[in-house]
Amino acid sequence: MANEVLMPKLSSTMDVGTITTWLKNEGDPVEIGEAIFEVMTDKIAIEVEAYDEGILLKKYIGDGDSAPVNSVIAYIGEAGEDVPAEMPRAEIEASEETKAEEAPAVVEPVEETIVATTKVRATPAARRIAREKGIDLQKVQGSGPKGRVQALDVKEYQAPTVSKLAAKADEGELIPWSGMRKAIADKMSESKQTIPHVTMNAEVDLTKVIELRKQLLPMVEERTDERLSFLEIISKVAMVALKAYPEFNAHAYAEGIKQFNHINLGVAVAVADGLVVPVVEQADQKGLSDLTKAVKTVTKKAREGQLMPAEMSVGTFTISSLGRSKVQTFNPIINLPEVAILGVGGSYDKLVVEDTPEGPQVATITALNLCLSFDHRVADGAPAAAFLSMIVELLENPMSLLL
């Protein structure tokens, strides 16, 4: 019997996977462990290997198509074996958060699945426009009573097509939403539209952190071969502060707020075609040297597209750094379903007046801004300010970490 190839669930938040490229064609021989397709999750593209050997008998979805996790997307078996002509209905994973009725059997853009009748309920003008423009009425969602397709629905249906946009602008190329861009777009929109964001900025005098880093740098390098950067120190300090303000180490759901005992630290990493947030699990359990090693490792893997599913699991708190840029402050978007994100601005030199035994003196310090965005549904301004202030104070007096 032919073996099913399922859409793998590659992260705990992944409901749907999109095939970016099939690496095998129907009829190709496949060996166990051989990559057969690349799938784009909500985070990253991963090559998926075959569990069985044989011939790739049938593919039910093509490049760029999506399917729910655990749905049968292909069959591997012996040449000539019978396989279903149509994609079998997805077996929906009966996990507590997946409601069967919410999971579509075959994922298509929503507007393409509403009209189910063979004879589409459409007005004469709508039918005529559809014919003229070569639009399949089945694909048009009707705005009229009981879904009747009106002329305007058909006219507007063509709006997203290349031809119309091209006609309007007569320049530029329309790049359809796909892959990582689509995943980022969806996630950012959802976050920004559902979470009432508040962002607070606080300046940090880096003088003592710079000294600390100087001392720690060779020690960490000796242990890990990695160069300690401010990002890891700020991460460590933020995690200490999170222990005091656990409301920011949490997820917000429609049903309520879930606080976590440990911290899975997300680190936003810019990659060639977008942005990923690899996660260092149980980061609060690591010393600065292990943390440095872990952060450097996931960052490097992210840039090379080599992240393993475990490294893309759900974070509980995220840090996003623009440390090497001229940007001083920004308003980071919370990484849903987390409730807070710490943005780190670029460092800059600043003149300050210092009290010295000789009286006030002008001095130059290095500073940077921390930009905390938090979910105002979950926490209020006062604790957020206290949380951010604690991070600043710890960074300005790093010796207190020992207390």
Next chain:
Amino acid sequence: MTKKTDTVVIGAGPGGYVAAIRAAQLGQKVTVVEAEHIGGVCLNVGCIPSKALITAGHRYQEAQHSDFLGLSVKEAQLDFIKTQQWKDQQVVKTLTSGVGMLLKKNGAEVIMGRAKFTGPKSLTIATKNGEEKVEFKHAIVATGSRPIEIPGFAFGGRVLDSTGGLNLKEIPKKLIIIGGGIVGSELGGAYRNLGSEVTIIEGAENIVPNFESDIQQLVAKKFKQNGVEIYTNAKAKKATETAAGVAVEFEVKGKTQTIEGDYVMVTVGRRPNTENLGLEKAGVQLSERNLVKVDEQYRTSQKSIFAIGDIVEGLALAHKASYEAKVAAEVIGGKNVAKDYRAIPAICFTDPEVATVGYTLAEAKAEGIKAKTANFPMQANGRALSLNATEGFVRLVFEAETELVLGAQIVGVNASDLVAEITLAIESYLTLEDISLTIHGHPTLSEMVMDACEVGLGLPIHM
């Protein structure tokens, strides 16, 4: 000299003139060829003049029978010469000259004469002044149909076709009609109302056989009340001119009878005008019934030539021809359109008036559709009462589950206008609720459509 044009339209009836105007609107250089009169049968010797005679008949009857509301006329006099003048000058000529103006306004040239194809892109026109040659890129054939002549009833003298029946100089004392279909029944009713004794001889089981039997019976009942004699299941044998008129021999249940009248009018159907057009030279194929074969864009087997109206498949109805005209002209004008309608209304101006559209209940069931009907009687409508026209009903056919309107049969005053709303409803996939939620003006007959929908929804206010 050879004339060159973009699109030639042969025939200027409700198919041809509409095609010509639409093609011209879309930028085509259009030449219309008409053999008889602009407006075709419909405007000149069909739909329109017959309605004029029907109106005259109704007025004459109302003048004599309005005592019930206190109007008494000592003696209603009907000058039929004047009736015919009104019909010809005020009605027909107004319309046909209007069509001529419209063609002119849109820049379509009209040539009076008979067209004959000489090839797929050329034809000749036999005119009064000789022969003209025309080369075209596209042609639309809209030559219509003519009355069928049956053995024993050669047209001429006192044996009339519908055209002759419409143009009588006097009201016949006794008129015999062979064929009780729509045309025969309409004209029979009109002449009865104008004072003729009328006998209808019909081959089928009942008159107006295209309608459902309850409607046939309503029309037949009214004819009988008005004193029209009807023979059904009858076979007309022959007509013989006598000194005073014409004797018609026919057979019912194996028994031959002869009746006499002033005239006999034969209205047993129409035959497509597809002969003597040179269609074979143009490479246009006909079906075995002499209809032109067309695709859903009304293109014939010759891709430069289109055919519409009575010469293609379907009922010989002016409004069907006009629809097809627009599609064909638009295809020629470069639009990607095609035949795409759900229903065509059919109307019969008898007493009572009948109009139907879409499915009957039986037709729906035959197609496996779970359909129901909803009836609303004219007598429950205020406007019908105030018109003294309470006979008839509005019957809707709808799909039981979805309540989508599928068809209607309307009998009674102004059924012909009432059917328009339901045709729109069918074409637009409206449901009973869509119509019942639409405010209908009061007091109007149109309220019956809304009321019938509410009957279908189980929430009738006026029943």
